[in-house]
Amino acid sequence: MFLEMKKINSVLILVLFFNTLFSYAQTSPPSKIKITGKVVEKITKQPLEYATVIFLTADNPKPVAGGITNAKGEFDIEIQTGIYDIKVEFISFKVNEIKQKNFKSNTNLGTISLEEDANQLNEVIIRTERTTVEIKLDKKVYNVGSDLLVKGGTVSDVLDNIPSVSVDIEGNVSLRGNDNVRVLIDGRPSNAINIAEALRLIPADAIEKVEVITNPSARYDAEGGGGLLNIILKKGKNQGLNGTFIASAGYPENYGLSGTLNYKSKNFNLFTTQGYNDRNNPGNAITNTDFLNSNNEIINSVNESRTNERFSKGYNGNFGIEWNLNETTSWTNQVNYRISNGDNIDNVFQDFINSDNTFNYRRNRINDEISDNESFEFASNFVKKFKKEGHKLTIDGSFSKSDELNSAIITDRATNTSTVKFDNTINDQSQNRNLFQVDYVLPLKKGSQFEAGYRGDFIDLLTDYSVINDGVPNNNFTNSLEYKEKVNALYSQYGLKIKKFSFLFGLRFEDSNIQINQLATNDFNTKKYNNFFPSAFFTYEISDKSSASVSYSRRVQRPRGRLLNPFNNLSSNINIFVGNPDLDPSFTDAIDFGYIKRWEKLTFNTSLYVNKTTDAFQFARRESGDFVNGIPITLSSPINLATEYRTGFEFTLNYSPYKWWKLNGNFNFFRNETQGNFIYTDFSNRVITQNFDNVATSWFTRITSKVTLPYKIDWQTNATYNGPQDNAQGRSLGIIAANLAFSKDVLKDKGTVTFNISDVFNSRKRIMETFLPQFSSSYSEMQWRVRQFTVAFTYRFNKPKNEREKQPRKMQNDGDGGDYQG
Incomplete structure (x- = not known):
């Protein structure tokens, strides 16, 4: 099995290399057009990041084009001119379908609303569980709720399970081997005198997620030569x-x-x-x-x-x-x-x-x-x-x-x-x-x-x-x-x-x-x-x-x-x-x-x-x-x-x-x-x-x-x-x-x-x-x-295991609010 994994890794590296070369080299043919739009939650109007937009044709059951939304819920997808069925999907939400739409030129579909599916929320389906680690270009987001290793533990235990982060035996935190790290709690510096001891006091179950920001922008506090760790506590968001x-x-x-x-x-x-x-x-x-x-x-x-x-x-x-x-x-x-x-x-x-x-x-x-x-x-x-x-x-x-x-x-x-x-x-x-x-x-x-x-x-x-x-x-x-x-x-x-x-x-x-x-x-x-x-x-x-x-x-x-x-x-x-x-x-x-x-x-x-x-x-x-x-x-x-x-x-x-x-x-x-x-x-x-x-x-x-x-x-x-x-x-x-x-x-x-x-x-x-x-x-x-x-x-x-809670308001320095997204 180990040899098979090595082969898989080698193939993935080759695929990544040739895909990158191909992506840079390819040019869009003249018949391609651009389809844009925005996906939001129906009730709160909050944008849905990572919603999937798929284009299908009548003669092909497999998707011929598609993409995912950014942090503002927006998508930007190139397709050939023609007639398509469009499916907009998001975990625990009802699928929104647009049937047989004819696209001849660049088109903005406007705002597409998705409604929560009550039946799916009450089901325990493996595919609906949130990924433990969400990888983004400028940061990594570690979702604590799905991690079994920290149950009954503390924040120090949580940090020691996060990619790129290490906690030494005395509780000192380092990021990519650098111990000059700024630790924030809900976007604010901790008020504790001894931060290592404070992290051992807060229970792991009080944390919603941890954001790892290796190279923060000017909007963030300049403290921390090695980067920032932002610990976001649970606040409750469900009706x-x-x-x-x-x-x-x-x-x-x-x-x-x-x-x-x-x-x-x-x-x-x-x-x-x-x-x-x-x-x-x-x-x-x-x-x-x-x-x-x-x-x-x-x-x-x-x-x-x-x-x-x-x-x-x-x-x-x-x-x-x-x-x-x-x-x-x-x-x-x-x-x-x-x-x-x-x-x-x-x-x-x-x-x-x-x-x-x-x-x-x-x-x-x-x-x-x-x-x-x-x-x-x-x-x-x-x-x-x-x-x-x-x-x-x-x-x-x-x-x-x-x-x-x-x-x-x-x-x-x-x-x-x-x-x-x-x-x-x-x-x-x-x-x-x-x-x-x-x-x-x-x-x-x-x-x-x-x-x-x-x-x-x-x-x-x-x-x-x-x-x-x-x-x-x-x-x-x-x-x-x-x-x-x-x-x-x-x-x-x-x-x-x-x-x-x-x-x-x-x-x-x-x-x-x-x-x-x-x-x-x-x-x-x-x-x-x-x-x-x-x-x-x-x-x-x-x-x-x-x-x-x-x-x-x-x-x-x-x-x-x-x-x-x-x-x-x-x-x-x-x-x-x-x-x-x-x-x-x-x-x-x-x-x-x-x-x-x-x-x-x-x-x-x-x-x-x-x-x-x-x-x-x-x-x-x-x-x-x-x-x-x-x-x-x-x-x-x-x-x-x-x-x-x-x-x-x-x-x-x-x-x-x-x-x-x-x-x-x-x-x-x-x-x-x-x-x-x-x-x-x-x-x-x-x-x-x-x-x-x-x-x-x-x-x-x-x-x-x-x-x-x-x-x-x-x-x-x-x-x-x-x-x-x-x-x-x-x-x-x-x-x-x-x-x-x-x-x-x-x-x-x-x-x-x-x-x-x-x-x-x-x-x-x-x-x-x-x-x-x-x-x-x-x-x-x-x-x-x-x-x-x-x-x-x-x-x-009153809280199903795999329910995706409604998006909280974007708070300053929580790693989302205010970041420029094109």
Whole structure:
């Protein structure tokens, strides 16, 4: 079967190659004419994207021409002159047929309305299920509802199943191997202080879809050198009262209960999502370090092992109301609230080894950390649509407050002494964030559009960190860090379409005012800078099923939080992470070449990308000059390097060989070149230069298979491999991991039972090798969460499983609204 798949892949590549050549070379004969029109939903008048338009003749039962609608519901199809039957189809809608129409010249069919088919909505038909991954030229849309692997999981689990996206064992998100990613929730930056922890709190079942935008236009926030991820939460869009409830339980201890509910009438839509979870995420790590002399000979060693027990309880809820003031005006207000508390027990053992490899003594450090997090957000959205289609004004505002308190008691004892040491650390953070945005879209003459807008983002974060050693405050690790960020932005962009060519030109201006104040040391630092961020997109429609594009954008990555704070962790007393308050932002110029092709059963999307980043962040390890029982303390800090070049190639495939089998594959290969030196003065007043020039290549791939077995049992599997990668101070090793899930509909398809296994082989770890000449050589493994088993039960009322919900209003920055479409 594997050889057959290889042959199929080879044939597909050849077909793609010759089809592209043929499409470019072919010319339309004089007898061809152009048929245009628009497809909408009958009641709401919302455009239907991906509706199918087919032309048939009386002497040929097979379609002789056809196409699909774009995001505005529009189609543009070339046919020979003649008499045709036309069928307009869309999943879960009645077919609209136009019989025996004679076409002699270019014709606009106007607006074609489709009506929902109530009978189809209540049937469970495999072909009506939405594709898990929708591939578009400028983005990928991941629909969470059809993914069995994340039932009972969190947003982090969702992101780790998305093509092009990876989540490391600490919850940090990367896109195409680049961790400079901007994560949005409903088009807005998350109000959480620790975004990785926040993503683990929101239940997967609260998400409708995730949009992956690798090269955003000027309309988007310029933050995120690697691109954007937009997490869109469920809001409910169906008429009447309906909802979904999900209960889950797993091992290690993992319990969750969540639900979505909405009631929609003519003028109002009330919606809410509620979720509670009680979890334990046990993990483990090892770090074996050999310390070297000037001849790189081992003078002593420390073998460090640790186990983690992470207990957490959390509530995540929102409530909102959409008010249709009239046919052209809507106003939505929403409240989001999250609260959680946890107990993280970090048990560290350090075995000290002599130079002759004999055991010396053991040290045990137990870090018992208790955390309390709470955040509140109010968001408001106002949309005014004008008479001309596409002409609208959108006003958004959000106001949030977040508090996070982490306190830890560290107990330190060793076999070579009877003394027991007690350390206490307190990390108290409070953040206020306000966001205000205005967007205006003005369609001009046919085929062109103008957009403009303003965005103000204001953050005020205060971090108090203190350490007490055996009852005595340690001023070396105590500080209050005040971070204030004010970013005001203006943008404008213009798009037009000329025949099969589409153009979009944009320019964004951002004025940044950053204050980083260390209050304990009276060290005040203000950074002011303003920058222009241009963008340009060119698209060519080769045919109604294939397109090619090239795009450019400029992006910024501002350092925040842990990267800046010089005092935030003391779980290990010999390997300490230290933030760098003098970090500067990094800037990225990104170019992306894309191609997409659709066949009946296959969608293929590929891109070639080149990124150049100046002042790129890099983590550097160095000696501190301090020792613990003769063992040197190693510091790890982020620094700005000169330049980083990243080039890569990726492709994504959606393939449905049969009605009962769906495949999705993603492959990404990238080359990362770093150029720069780290120059610093060490503890003995020597000037040290570390050369970080390095060229590294790596790749990762993910394949997901979903099969419908007999008795209507769904089976979904995915496997991911992250290839090894070198850096200037060592290398990371390759990692393979797999997930597995089964589901069965019950209670006349109103309920679904799902069983999944996360990390089937218990192999998802970060494995690193580090070498610092004349100082140390180390090997480390870290597993944030061990293999997990989960059973989930879903119950739906007044909401058929495969119902296609009515299109929501297009919100700014949700990846749809305002994007220029020819």
